[in-house]
Amino acid sequence: MERPGRLLLQSELRVRNAAYDVSLSRSLLTWKRRAASPVYHPFRPSVCHSVPVSEIISVREEEEENGSRQRDDGSWKKIREREGKDCRQAFTVLYVERCQQHRWRCAEVTFTCSDEAVCQHWVSSIREQLASNTSRPKNLLVYINPYGGKRQGKRIYEQKVAPLFTQAGISTSVIVTEYANHARDHLKMEAELKKFDGVVCVGGDGMFSEIIHGLIWRTQIDCGIDPNSPEEALSPCSLRIGIIPAGSTDCICFATVGTNDPVTSALHIIVGDSQPLDVCSVHHNSMFLRYSVSLLGYGFYGDVLSDSERKRWMGPARYDFSGLKMFLTHHYYEGTVSYLPARGIIGTPRDATRCRSGCVICQHNGQLNSERSEKYEMDEASDSESSGEWRTIRGKFLAINAASMSCACPRSPKGLSPAAHLADGTTDLILVRKCSRFNFLRHLLRHTSKDDQFDLTFVEVHRVRRFRFMPRHCQSDSDLELDLHENSKRQIFSQICKDHPACGCAPAYSSWNCDGEILTHTAIDVRVHCQLIKLFARGIEELPVFEDLTNPCAI
Numbered sequence: 067m068e069r070p071g072r073l074l075l076q077s078e079l080r081v082r083n084a085a086y087d088v089s090l091s092r093s094l095l096t097w098k099r100r101a102a103s104p105v106y107h108p109f110r111p112s113v114c115h116s117v118p119v120s121e122i123i124s125v126r127e128e129e130e131e132n133g134s135r136q137r138d139d140g141s142w143k144k145i146r147e148r149e150g151k152d153c154r155q156a157f158t159v160l161y162v163e164r165c166q167q168h169r170w171r172c173a174e175v176t177f178t179c180s181d182e183a184v185c186q187h188w189v190s191s192i193r194e195q196l197a198s199n200t201s202r203p204k205n206l207l208v209y210i211n212p213y214g215g216k217r218q219g220k221r222i223y224e225q226k227v228a229p230l231f232t233q234a235g236i237s238t239s240v241i242v243t244e245y246a247n248h249a250r251d252h253l254k255m256e257a258e259l260k261k262f263d264g265v266v267c268v269g270g271d272g273m274f275s276e277i278i279h280g281l282i283w284r285t286q287i288d289c290g291i292d293p294n295s296p297e298e299a300l301s302p303c304s305l306r307i308g309i310i311p312a313g314s315t316d317c318i319c320f321a322t323v324g325t326n327d328p329v330t331s332a333l334h335i336i337v338g339d340s341q342p343l344d345v346c347s348v349h350h351n352s353m354f355l356r357y358s359v360s361l362l363g364y365g366f367y368g369d370v371l372s373d374s375e376r377k378r379w380m381g382p383a384r385y386d387f388s389g390l391k392m393f394l395t396h397h398y399y400e401g402t403v404s405y406l407p408a409r410g411i412i413g414t415p416r417d418a419t420r421c422r423s424g425c426v427i428c429q430h431n432g433q434l435n436s437e438r439s440e441k442y443e444m445d446e447a448s449d450s451e452s453s454g455e456w457r458t459i460r461g462k463f464l465a466i467n468a469a470s471m472s473c474a475c476p477r478s479p480k481g482l483s484p485a486a487h488l489a490d491g492t493t494d495l496i497l498v499r500k501c502s503r504f505n506f507l508r509h510l511l512r513h514t515s516k517d518d519q520f521d522l523t524f525v526e527v528h529r530v531r532r533f534r535f536m537p538r539h540c541q542s543d544s545d546l547e548l549d550l551h552e553n554s555k556r557q558i559f560s561q562i563c564k565d566h567p568a569c570g571c572a573p574a575y576s577s578w579n580c581d582g583e584i585l586t587h588t589a590i591d592v593r594v595h596c597q598l599i600k601l602f603a604r605g606i607e608e609l610p611v612f613e614d615l616t617n618p619c620a621i
């Protein structure tokens with residue numbers, strides 16, 4: 067918590083009929099109960115509270131009449147003045163309150179005072195402080211996917227989010243999508259982005275993917291950069307994106323906020339949080355395919371996704387069903403993975419430290435990255451490939467996963483790569499080699515326990531800036547790329563193929579799961595773009611372990 071600093075206002079006000087010393091500085095609003103009796107009272111509520119000004123949602127004027135509070139719409143005041151009743155002026159401050167498991171709630175406290183001028187002064191001073199905070203959004207462009215998750219996107223937004231935005235004085239322009247890629251194309255071609263301070267995505271990871279595709283594309287076009295080029299340094303997007311979770315996995319929200327809760331996300335948007343995020347670009351033979359921010363998975367996660375798309379009617383449970391099915395199917399995939407290890411950075415995928423709010427590793431590596439790209443711009447030797455840093459692994463794999471963030475989600479609260487960072491310019495490449503069902507189950511189960519899922523002989527993990535994958539069936543004739551249709555026909559064929567090892571594995575063709583979307587090509591080149599986008603989030607907050615000594619109440 068910040069130090070209180072110079073006081074802007076200090077008054078004696080009442081909260082629920084008790085006298086409080088209330089003070090406001092640029093950083094803190096504090097209310098401290100006046101010592102009425104020195105006798106210890108076990109049931110007396112906490113006597114001192116303080117809220118960072120940055121976490122005040124809004125302030126509203128109220129009036130209190132004989133103990134019953136009324137919202138001030140002017141009419142009450144006139145009647146009261148006419149009748150000459152004894153009234154007190156009041157104002158209510160709405161602020162962020164932290165609950166369990168990283169959830170935030172909107173709490174409120176009402177202060178009363180007998181002097182109208184004092185009350186007005188308080189309201190205007192708090193409003194002034196809020197208005198001086200330039201990181202808060204005033205106009206938002208909201209896209210709702212009515213079709214994602216349990217199809218509750220519209221209801222979630224209207225009931226839980228819109229009232230909070232109204233209270234915080236945020237104006238919105240809301241678009242309920244009518245078809246897939248509606249939001250992406252609207253952002254690419256139509257949206258008047260200058261009018262907005264941010265974009266809100268109500269939906270799952272797939273919907274978020276649409277939003278970033280629209281926004282990144284539009285930003286590059288506006289900056290005169292070719293968004294298709296695999297070698298171009300992309301220009302970062304200035305508009306922040308807020309995620310209101312209303313999908314099936316919602317791992318981007320979970321990994322950046324710590325919970326999948328629409329009210330918590332709305333509050334992070336209102337207070338104007340900012341969290342940069344790495345984005346991977348995926349190309350096939352220099353042709354742009356897609357961007358990814360969470361999981362790029364070939365093999366197991368690709369197959370789970372392909373299979374689950376046909377079971378959308380099951381809702382989020384489709385992933386468990388298809389997960390079990392693909393686990394039992396136990397296919398392996400042959401191919402070559404090449405990667406460029408991330409050099410000069412701090413942090414490894416096996417670290418015990420986690421990416422948390424204000425992560426110093428992200429700050430350090432992000433800085434390093436911008437210095438590197440400046441250097442490379444001046445220096446022609448930007449192709450690290452020529453300097454021979456690339457490494458190549460040929461083999462048989464059950465899964466090839468690249469996690470640009472932890473991919474924590476309710477199914478696996480620590481995620482696919484628990485030590486991955488949101489904004490360090492790298493992705494964690496996880497290779498699960500062909501092994502028995504029993505061993506693969508051990509690996510999967512460790513995603514849900516404290517045990518290290520990488521501490522197994524058939525699993526390896528590398529922190530990389532770039533990687534490539536070439537499936538074996540493309541190596542002989544890479545021009546003969548199979549389209550999705552042919553791919554699935556071959557998969558059926560491979561299931562009945564008798565020519566596979568005795569352990570029960572069947573060699574097969576898979577597809578890439580790219581943030582929940584299936585890629586149309588299997589041979590891909592992936593490159594991480596450090597901190598290309600920003601979210602209305604702050605990363606997962608560290609849970610407090612001891613009393614904060616800078617809290618004025620604790621002194």
Ligand SMILES: CCCCCCCCCCCCC/C=C/[C@@H](O)[C@H](COP(=O)(O)O)NC(=O)CCCCCCCCCCCCCCC
Pocket residue numbers: 270271272273313314315316317360361367370371385386389390393473475477478481482507510511513514579580581582583
């Ligand atoms: C035995 C239990 C094993 C639990 C293993 C859990 C690992 C979960 C890691 C999940 C990483 C998720 C990364 C995010 C992907 C999303 O972009 C993407 C799209 O999200 P959206 O629908 O919101 O748009 N979601 C997905 O691709 C879903 C992946 C879900 C995978 C679930 C796998 C379940 C495996 C169950 C195996 C059961 C074996 C049981 C044997 C007795």
Ligand SMILES: Nc1ncnc2c1ncn2[C@@H]1O[C@H](COP(=O)(O)OP(=O)(O)O)[C@@H](O)[C@H]1O
Pocket residue numbers: 210211212213214215216242243244245246247248268269270271272273274276312313314315316582
């Ligand atoms: N109005 C719509 N109708 C059909 N599909 C849509 C619509 N709007 C978005 N989509 C698509 O729905 C898919 C799933 O959306 P998402 O919000 O990620 O839900 P889920 O987490 O359940 O997959 C995405 O691929 C997105 O492009």
Ligand SMILES: [Ca+2]
Pocket residue numbers: 344470471486487488489490491492493
């Ligand atoms: Ca990263």
